Amino acid sequence: MNTSSAATTTAPVAPASLLTHPQTQHVPGNIVIDVHIKELYYGKFKAVRDTRIPIERGTITAFIGPSGCGKSTVLRCLNRMNDLIHEFRFDGNINYRGQNIYHKKVDPVVVRRHIGMVFQQPNPFHMSIYDNVAFGLRLNHFKGDIHAQVEKSLRGAAIWDEVKDKLKTSGLALSGGQQQRLCIARAIATEPEVLLMDEPCSALDPIATRKIEELMTELKTKYTIAIVTHNLQQAARVADKTGFMFVDTSQGGRTGYLVEFGDTRQIFDEPREQRTKEYLRGVFS
């Protein structure tokens, strides 16, 4: 998937604020985040092993697989959300622009400001629609025109027309689909390079889902998106690359691992692995 021509482009330098570690490693191609998980534990429970996913700039990368295969866990590693979980242990590298974000000098708070996240449950703050979007801007001491940026973000999340007359009302008064788009607006307001989406449509009805999917295809021109989804059709519709994860029960526990990664077309039309074929045919799930 990494063509040799892409490898000639130089890796952009990460912002100085993120890099307390000076030397930047060379990154081949257009890869924004290179996920390399050897082993990942919650306490004594080995949740994920041997997973390598390169996420390319300007693409949508989908993680699919049965429940409990660790796809959300992997996604939550990309902006160190797993740090919140007690007894979380991680062995491997996650290189964001060549910098391992699990390097011990890296501040996870700074990482999360570069890599935004949209959650499964819409989770706007208990404040006005406007303040929800302006929250991240104020947090980062945004120097520009906050009003303009809020409007731009709400337009970007395809919700501006619905809320422009009630920016002062609570974000919690919106419908589920609107709340989720508000959360996307909030996430893109600070213009993060990467947007992580953890089953963003699973709490939404089909119409809202379609809107979010259209939104994702628009957003990928500016942002790199990684999405976890239970919905295979959704992955087939929106994703450029797809990683299929599966649960390994052979060693007693339930450890997730990456079975196959590639272009979405290839994964769905001509999967290389037997497990992928069976899962996509619905033999098990």
Add this chain to the structure above:
Amino acid sequence: MSALSHGPVPVPPASKLFFRSYGSPRTLISMGLSILAGALTLIACVPLFSVLIMLLIRGGSRIIHSGLTMFTSLPPGAMAKMGEGGFSNALWGTLVMVGLAALLSVPFGILGAIFLAEYSPASRLSTAVRFAAKVLTGLPSILAGVFAYAAVVIPDGPFARGAGVLFRLLPHPAAALPGAPASMYFQLYENLGAVSKGGFSAIAGAIALSVLMIPIVILTAEQALRMVPSKMKQAAVGMGCTKAQVTWKVVVPTALPGILTGVMLAIARAAGETAPLIFTALASDYLFPVDGHPPFVHLMRQTASMAVFIFNGSARPQANLIELAWAASLVLVLLVLVFNIGGQLLSRSSRPRGR
């Protein structure tokens, strides 16, 4: 069952089948229990309403007859005519002491609740603090008075001694800030000197009241903080908030109405307390805690309060004082009611719309 297997059975007409039979024991027991419950509820309401009605009649008549002068004048002397005098010093005293107690207890209570809910929800320290707070909410208020008496009022108490040490360490205001007698520092210095001598005072009263308020504030604020959905906290973390930013920008604002409810309830409780004040602030018929002389707020004087005024006034032989005590009772009940209703309204507005 056997009736079904032996062919058709005559079924009584539906109209009769579903009629209530007033003779059956089931219906009679049900009706009897309903009547009993209603009657007992009415009886339980009798003392409640008789108190309120008596207050309205006896306190209200005084307010109607002698007007609002009672809010501005001092308690009547022995020679005063009927209808003269008031309880302005007691009203001021209650406001000052409850306000001071709130200043002492609310920051500690809220910060304690944040620690319990956000920073260390399951540690041994938190469990111990939570247990202590629960026990303290049931503390007989007279014990809070005795505690403050021993700690603050007695000149040998730890509070007075500590204040004495601090007093001797601090420079005199005249040396530190020449020509600024009304400054905050001057007030602090003067009051510290007075505290080191011990004695009945508004500060002692406020400390006794704050002992009663802190556990209420801690427990209600912790409850309110815990009600903030964890998905909201996750959103904040995901945006790159530090722990402190999550707490102060998202969790506390979301829980604020609930926290304020706790503060209101604590204030309502403290405003009505008598026992702790008898031990600590005592009473004064003539001195205001607030006047035009520096340092303006005299926290080290014996200070009257509404509750103690009612307690003293109702036991005197003068009909005038007894009537005034009734009026003071009505005012105090209304004061407490206002804070209670305020708390209720805030807690109602705290439920977020949507879900």
